[in-house]
Amino acid sequence: MAELLLELLTEEIPARMQSRAAEDLAALAREKLTTAGLVPSDVQSYSTPRRLTLVAEGLPERQADTTEERRGPRVGAPSNALDGFLKSAGLASIDQCEARDAGKGVFYFAVIRRPGRAAAEVLPDLLRQIVLELPWPKSMRFPAAGFRWVRPMTSALSLLDGKVLPLALDGVPVGDETRGHRFLAPGKLTVRDFADYRRKLRDAHVMLRREDRRQAITLALYERAAEAQLTVKDDPALLDEVTGLVEWPVVLLGRIDAEFLSLPPEVLTTAMRTHQKYFACLDREGRLAPRFLVTANMIADDGGAAIVAGNERVLRARLSDARFFWEQDRKVALASRIPKLAERVFHARLGSMLDKAGRVMRLAEALAPLVPGAEGAKVRRAAELAKADLSTGMVGEFPELQGVMGRYYALAGGEPADVAAAIAEHYSPLGPGDRCPSAPVSVAVALADKIDSLVGFFSIDEKPTGSKDPYALRRAALGVIRLILENRLRLPLRSLFRQAFAIGREGAYGFAGDPTADLLGFFADRLKVHLRGEGVRHDLIAAVFALGDEDDLVRLLARVAALDAFLKTDDGANLLVAYRRAANIVRIEEKKDGAVYPGEPDPKLLAEPAEATLAAELDRAARESGDALGREAFTAAMAGLARLRGPVDEFFARVTVNCEDRELRANRLRLLAQIRDTLNRVADFSQIEG
Numbered sequence: 001m002a003e004l005l006l007e008l009l010t011e012e013i014p015a016r017m018q019s020r021a022a023e024d025l026a027a028l029a030r031e032k033l034t035t036a037g038l039v040p041s042d043v044q045s046y047s048t049p050r051r052l053t054l055v056a057e058g059l060p061e062r063q064a065d066t067t068e069e070r071r072g073p074r075v076g077a078p079s080n081a082l083d084g085f086l087k088s089a090g091l092a093s094i095d096q097c098e099a100r101d102a103g104k105g106v107f108y109f110a111v112i113r114r115p116g117r118a119a120a121e122v123l124p125d126l127l128r129q130i131v132l133e134l135p136w137p138k139s140m141r142f143p144a145a146g147f148r149w150v151r152p153m154t155s156a157l158s159l160l161d162g163k164v165l166p167l168a169l170d171g172v173p174v175g176d177e178t179r180g181h182r183f184l185a186p187g188k189l190t191v192r193d194f195a196d197y198r199r200k201l202r203d204a205h206v207m208l209r210r211e212d213r214r215q216a217i218t219l220a221l222y223e224r225a226a227e228a229q230l231t232v233k234d235d236p237a238l239l240d241e242v243t244g245l246v247e248w249p250v251v252l253l254g255r256i257d258a259e260f261l262s263l264p265p266e267v268l269t270t271a272m273r274t275h276q277k278y279f280a281c282l283d284r285e286g287r288l289a290p291r292f293l294v295t296a297n298m299i300a301d302d303g304g305a306a307i308v309a310g311n312e313r314v315l316r317a318r319l320s321d322a323r324f325f326w327e328q329d330r331k332v333a334l335a336s337r338i339p340k341l342a343e344r345v346f347h348a349r350l351g352s353m354l355d356k357a358g359r360v361m362r363l364a365e366a367l368a369p370l371v372p373g374a375e376g377a378k379v380r381r382a383a384e385l386a387k388a389d390l391s392t393g394m395v396g397e398f399p400e401l402q403g404v405m406g407r408y409y410a411l412a413g414g415e416p417a418d419v420a421a422a423i424a425e426h427y428s429p430l431g432p433g434d435r436c437p438s439a440p441v442s443v444a445v446a447l448a449d450k451i452d453s454l455v456g457f458f459s460i461d462e463k464p465t466g467s468k469d470p471y472a473l474r475r476a477a478l479g480v481i482r483l484i485l486e487n488r489l490r491l492p493l494r495s496l497f498r499q500a501f502a503i504g505r506e507g508a509y510g511f512a513g514d515p516t517a518d519l520l521g522f523f524a525d526r527l528k529v530h531l532r533g534e535g536v537r538h539d540l541i542a543a544v545f546a547l548g549d550e551d552d553l554v555r556l557l558a559r560v561a562a563l564d565a566f567l568k569t570d571d572g573a574n575l576l577v578a579y580r581r582a583a584n585i586v587r588i589e590e591k592k593d594g595a596v597y598p599g600e601p602d603p604k605l606l607a608e609p610a611e612a613t614l615a616a617e618l619d620r621a622a623r624e625s626g627d628a629l630g631r632e633a634f635t636a637a638m639a640g641l642a643r644l645r646g647p648v649d650e651f652f653a654r655v656t657v658n659c660e661d662r663e664l665r666a667n668r669l670r671l672l673a674q675i676r677d678t679l680n681r682v683a684d685f686s687q688i689e690g
Contacts, residue, residue, distance in 0.1 A: 001041070002119060004056040004165070005194050006127060007157035007178055011050070013150055015244025017137060018047040019210065021150070024134055025054050032126050037063040038119055046208045048247045049297075050182065053208065054130075055194045059160075063116030072108035075099050085110070124166045127158065131169065145170035155179075162192045180204020181248050183298055205248040205299070214243045220251035221293055225281055228253060230289050233280040238273055245277065246297035252304040254278070254312050256290040260319040263326055266404045267394070271318045274400055276311065325393035334409040338384065340391035349510035350456045357387045359456075362503050363496075364448035370491055371447075373440035382422035383445045385410055389423070403427050418442070429479050436486045447483050447491075450476040455500040458515030458522070477526040484553045493551040494520065520551060527553070539689040540564055546684035555632060562634035563683050571642040578648040579685045582672040585657060589669055597669040605667040610654040614647040615671060622678050629682065637682055648675060 013021065026045035033040055033056060041058025072085035082094055089110040091097065097108040132147050142152035147170070156174045158167040167174045177188045178197065185204035191197040198208055207213045217239065221232045242249075260268065265288045272278035272292050279293040294311050296304060341354035350356070364383040368376040389395050389406035407424035411417070418441045425442040426449050428434055437443050457463070457471050464473050484491055497516040504511035524545040528538040540560045550556050566572040590596050606612040621640050628637035657668045679685050 001057075002059040002061055002161045003159075003193055004040075004054070004059055004123065005157065005159040005191070005197060006054040006167075007197070008052045008131065008153055009050060009155045009157070009178060010052075010149065010153050011151040013047070013049060013052070013244075015049070015241045017150060018049070018052075018244045019240075021052055021134065021136065022047040022210075025052055025130070028130050028133060029054055029056060032130055033059070036122050036126055037066075037116065038122060047210060047244075048206060048208065048213075049245060050247065051178075053197075059119055062118045063122065065116050066114045068112045068114070070110045070112060071102065072097060072110060075106040075108060082108070120160055120163075120165065123160060124168065127165070127167050128169070131167075144172050157191060157197070159191065159193065181206050181297075184248060207247060207249075210243055213246065213249055214239060217242060217246075217249045217251060217295055220249065220295075221279055224251050224253045224293055225291075228281070228289075228291055230281040230283060230291060232293065233269070233282055233288075235273065235279060238277065238279065242277055242295045246295055248297060248299070250296045250299055250304065252294050252296055252308050252311075254292045254294055254308045254315070256292060256312075256319070257316055258290060260316075260323060261288075261290055263319065263322060264404075264408055266401060267322050267326065267398065268319070270398050270400050271322055272315065274398070275318060276315055278311070278315070321397060322394065325397055329392045329394050329405070329409060330412050333413050334385055334388045334406065334415075335413070337388045337391040341387055344390060347456070347460075347462075349460050350504075351507070351510065353387050353390060355507060356452065357384065359452045359500070359503050359507065360386065360445070360448045363452055363500050364445050366499055367444045367448055367491075367496070371440050371444045371487075371489060374444045375441065378416060378419050378441045379422075379444045381415070382419045382426070382441050383448060385415070385419070386423050386426045386445055386449065422446075429482050431475065432478075436482045438487060443483055443487055443489070447480060450480050450483075451496055451500050452504075454480070454519060454522075455497055455515060456504055456511060458519055459501060459504065459511040459513055461512070463518070463522075473522075474526060477523055478530055481523070481527055481530050481553065485557070488554055490552055490554055493523065493553070495551075520545070527556075531557075536560065537564060537689075539687055540567075540683070543683040543685065543687035546687050547680075558632065559634045559683065562638050565635070566638035566642065567688070569642065571645045572638070575641065575645050575648065575679070576685060576688060578645070578652070579676060579679050581652065582648075582675040583686060586669055586673045586676060589658070597666060597673050599670060600674060601667045601670045605664055606671075607664060608655050610647070610650045611668065611671060614644075614651045615674075617644055617647040618671075618674050618678050622681070625678070625682060634682075641679060641682060644675075644678075 022045040026043050029045075030040070030043045033043075038059050040056040043054070043056045045055075046053040070089055072089070073081040085108065086092070086094065089112055091110055094108065097110045099106055100109050136150045139148035139150055140152075141148055145153065153169065153172050155177070156167060156169055156172055157176065157178045158165045158174050159176055164174075164176050176192075177190055178201070179186060179188055180201060181204055185206075189200045189204060191200060201208050207216065225232045256268070268288060269280045272280055277295070281289040281291040281293065283289045292315070294308070296307050298307065300307055338354065338357070341357055342352050344353040346353050346356040361380055361383040364379045365376060368374045368379040385406065386403075389402055389409060392405060392409065394405045395402045403424045403426060407420045410420035410423050418439055421439055422442040422445045425437040425439070426445040428446060429436045437446050453471065453476050454473055457473055462471060469475075483489070494516055497519050498514065501511060501514050501516070524541060528541050531541065532538065536557075540563050541556070543563065544550055544556050544559050550559070567576060586597065601611075601615055603612075603615070606615055621644050624640040625637040628634070628640060651671075655668065657665065657672065659665050659668070676685075
């Protein structure tokens with residue numbers, strides 16, 4: 001068994017792309033090796049800012065021999081047919097074939113034996129395919145090669161059991177050498193195998209494993225903070241990013257000038273985090289401390305003093321700009337900035353941000369009565385001001401603070417606290433881990449903002465496709481779902497979608513076709529995704545959505561829960577089987593007859609006691625379940641259906657549906673159709689799996 005080691009040394013790979021690239025490299029290699037008959041015992045991949053590494057253990061030294069049996073022409077076939085067969089099989093004479101009875105005559109059979117190739121012969125072309133096929137979100141051309149890559153590739157390390165494995169990468173040097181840390185150990189390193197490679201990189205100040213770098217950074221962050229009697233502000237996303245920026249992390253503690261501490265803490269943390277990749281520190285009371293932590297990719301002779309001073313100087317300049325914007329923005333009332341939104345395009349076919357704000361304000365007003373505790377005047381005011389901070393200098397410099405700065409400026413202008421909070425929260429929730437608003441005014445405005453976007457983009461046919469979702473509509477739909485479910489809101493989505501569409505059409509913003517039906521289907525899919533982690537069956541959600549009139553998500557989930565509980569009982573499981581039997585018989589017979597069997601069965605044609613009993617029970621179940629559904633007593637509705645099990649079982653045991661009497665047969669098919677239709681009032685049982 002052999003070991004394959006491949007390293008692709010490049011200029012700095014963007015941090016956000018490294019983990020996925022390593023995963024894709026391992027998956028692609030595993031697939032290619034397996035297809036080539038060189039199945040490895042293990043495949044591992046690694047990433048640092050400058051390198052992608054692949055190691056495949058337990059590779060066979062050669063492919064297995066293969067044997068293929070190929071049937072040729074019939075014995076006695078014309079010579080041109082025989083010649084063509086021999087040529088395709090790579091044989092010289094028909095004597096190399098075997099004549100055999102194939103059941104429909106005697107045919108020639110050729111056995112083609114192909115010896116396996118050595119791994120060293122197969123791998124060069126295979127590795128080139130892997131390199132060229134590795135997907136990147138963005139790639140570029142560079143002088144050394146004719147293919148695209150994420151960043152210029154400087155060299156490649158290619159070894160099979162310690163020997164250089166040829167690899168054609170155009171002008172990129174390939175051999176048994178790599179390089180260590182760019183600054184701390186820039187010289188060449190000659191490598192024998194993966195163990196030697198990893199050891200020499202470590203000695204050359206490169207931590208190959210991403211997990212090792214992440215752990216080292218985490219430990220150093222807390223140690224440096226503790227030395228100053230502080231704690232680190234938890235930031236997993238920043239930690240992931242910084243892990244992809246360094247090969248040899250060194251954490252240093254810097255200081256924030258006291259003059260900047262009067263800025264909102266969100267401004268300080270955004271300036272540090274987003275632009276400089278610094279970690280914030282907290283004091284014992286949990287307040288933002290005047291210190292920051294920076295992860296350097298360098299061991300400095302002065303202990304990092306110059307690095308810290310340089311970072312403090314950069315941060316000082318950044319915060320000076322922020323302070324200027326903070327002071328200037330507050331000189332102008334937030335409401336006076338609203339007209340400037342007309343200069344910002346929301347979408348070429350959906351108008352400006354001012355148009356968007358106007359639509360959201362009208363829709364939020366309509367939503368206010370449906371959100372308990374939401375005062376209409378406050379909802380209108382919050383929606384009116386929600387986008388105004390986009391015209392401020394601070395948000396222009398720090399776009400991540402939109403909404404947040406609106407809250408500060410609204411409070412400074414004397415707006416009520418819940419109006420200001422709604423401005424900050426109307427973008428939320430931004431993702432599964434983001435807190436969902438619960439204050440009534442915030443909920444109403446957040447819903448209006450997301451529903452307007454969904455309806456607008458769906459109306460102009462800008463829907464998510466595959467993995468592409470440029471307007472984050474999946475996230476918006478999940479946000480609406482969370483706002484509704486976590487706040488237990490009873491909202492008629494169909495009506496709201498149509499109202500949002502009508503508002504858009506009235507303003508002549510480019511809204512085209514009514515997207516209500518498409519949006520309800522889209523929400524059904526998003527709801528399945530949202531509830532998957534809670535163990536809610538997707539087919540039950542589909543079964544309730546398929547009714548066509550259920551758009552109240554709270555009521556829908558109550559119906560799904562009752563249906564789930566019902567199907568877990570023996571009566572429910574057996575009734576589902578009976579439903580399928582009845583529905584299948586009706587479907588088959590309707591197709592055969594070219595007719596349908598609607599309506600209720602004729603009581604005069606209920607010849608057998610079992611069918612008369614079933615008809616009576618179906619009538620009772622329809623009335624009782626209909627009444628229960630009207631009261632939203634879904635468990636009671638299911639209980640009413642459960643009583644059908646006995647009569648249905650008895651019907652199938654005693655009654656022949658396809659009898660010779662045509663009138664009786666048609667009447668019995670109507671009875672079976674009634675079984676289907678009665679159950680489908682509760683949910684579309686045809687959607688239920690299992």
